Amino acid sequence: MLARLLLLLAGALIAPLSATAAERLRIATYDVDLSRDGPGLLLHELRRAPEPEVAAVIAVIQTARPDVLLLNQFDHDLRGEALAAFRALLRAGPEGIDYPYWFDAPVNAGVQTGLDLDGDGQTMGWDDALGWGKFPGDGGMAILSRHPIDAAAARTFRTLPWAGRPSGPPPPLDALASTPLSSRSHWEVPVILPGGARLRLLAANPTPPLYGTYGLNARRNDAEIGLWADYLDGGTLRDDQGRAAPAGPGPLVLLGNLNADPVDGAGLGDGLRRLLAHPRLRDPLPESAGGEMAATASHRGAPELDTASWAGPGNLRVDYVLPSRDLEPLGSGVFWPAPGAPLADIVAAGPAHRLVWIDITPPGP
Numbered sequence: 001m002l003a004r005l006l007l008l009l010a011g012a013l014i015a016p017l018s019a020t021a022a023e024r025l026r027i028a029t030y031d032v033d034l035s036r037d038g039p040g041l042l043l044h045e046l047r048r049a050p051e052p053e054v055a056a057v058i059a060v061i062q063t064a065r066p067d068v069l070l071l072n073q074f075d076h077d078l079r080g081e082a083l084a085a086f087r088a089l090l091r092a093g094p095e096g097i098d099y100p101y102w103f104d105a106p107v108n109a110g111v112q113t114g115l116d117l118d119g120d121g122q123t124m125g126w127d128d129a130l131g132w133g134k135f136p137g138d139g140g141m142a143i144l145s146r147h148p149i150d151a152a153a154a155r156t157f158r159t160l161p162w163a164g165r166p167s168g169p170p171p172p173l174d175a176l177a178s179t180p181l182s183s184r185s186h187w188e189v190p191v192i193l194p195g196g197a198r199l200r201l202l203a204a205n206p207t208p209p210l211y212g213t214y215g216l217n218a219r220r221n222d223a224e225i226g227l228w229a230d231y232l233d234g235g236t237l238r239d240d241q242g243r244a245a246p247a248g249p250g251p252l253v254l255l256g257n258l259n260a261d262p263v264d265g266a267g268l269g270d271g272l273r274r275l276l277a278h279p280r281l282r283d284p285l286p287e288s289a290g291g292e293m294a295a296t297a298s299h300r301g302a303p304e305l306d307t308a309s310w311a312g313p314g315n316l317r318v319d320y321v322l323p324s325r326d327l328e329p330l331g332s333g334v335f336w337p338a339p340g341a342p343l344a345d346i347v348a349a350g351p352a353h354r355l356v357w358i359d360i361t362p363p364g365p
Helices: 002-017 042-045 052-064 079-093 211-233 270-276 289-293 344-348
Strands: 026-036 068-074 101-103 141-143 184-192 198-205 252-257 308-310 314-316 319-323 331-335 356-360
Touching: 026 252, 026 319, 042 079, 052 079, 052 344, 068 079, 068 198, 079 141, 141 184, 141 198, 184 211, 184 331, 198 211, 211 270, 270 331, 319 331, 319 356
Parallel strands: 026 068, 198 252
Antiparallel strands: 026 356, 068 141, 101 141, 184 198, 252 319, 308 314, 331 356
16 A cells, blocks of 8 residues: 555656656646636636635646646636736746737637526526536636647637537526526637647536536536547537537547546536547546545545545536547646645645546657
């Protein structure tokens, strides 16, 4: 047991501290929980000296040093000012890291439907939005990259209707049939690597399966995850740009906070099981010493694979970085140090989610 913990500790700390080699590409997802109570509040906060939670997020990213990073739960604004301020914080200091390329786009969170989705007799509540949110852009997504992003070739599926999906649970209300499936959005974003090779990112942050009248959130979470399985199966999807096409061939990485655990938690699980078993993907099973040592007796899943810790549901594996099978994985991990290890207190001061990373050999052109 002790030897295993030491091995996991080495993977969680030594690998992120090492410089990224030319033959190695590090890709990560991190739910940073930078969602605030109103528009502009995150920008105001990021322009001040960082609070402990923000400082912890910055320290984790600067230590892990991913080449490509998906941020979940980061408030979106139309001018990208909060994201610019965040990138400036990442550049600061002796350990600063620069992300000259980025991608962000509107999300459904906080956009009102005009429907009473929570059954409280009102139509303007947070639960009545296309995706739960206090304002448009609440808890959005963003991609940061050290390599160019082909934004013109990106596909977003924010407006794709729930009805008509080839598989997965249907909406529990007829009124939801024509509303978008994505609680935030689904993105396919190409990154251009040195030498001209392209790596496509499939990014999403489905709604948590908890709460929700009529079982809405559990059904929607499963359907949002299953959408990627349908796409990888060859299903044709019409994107927000009006292009109808299936997922093309070539290397890709599917990543994000999927808000679902393979065996524990409140998720329905069908969509996630399809995804983890999909023949186009491989699961590198990132581990951490901190997750293993924080194991709770009530959970059935392997605790070293957990990626988030909450007081209520406990520890779960909900954040994923899944490369396609034509990519060679070189290593992976969950940035969750064991108690008493370097950075453990900093990580604990940050969000409930931990950064999850994989290293791959960059694909050739």
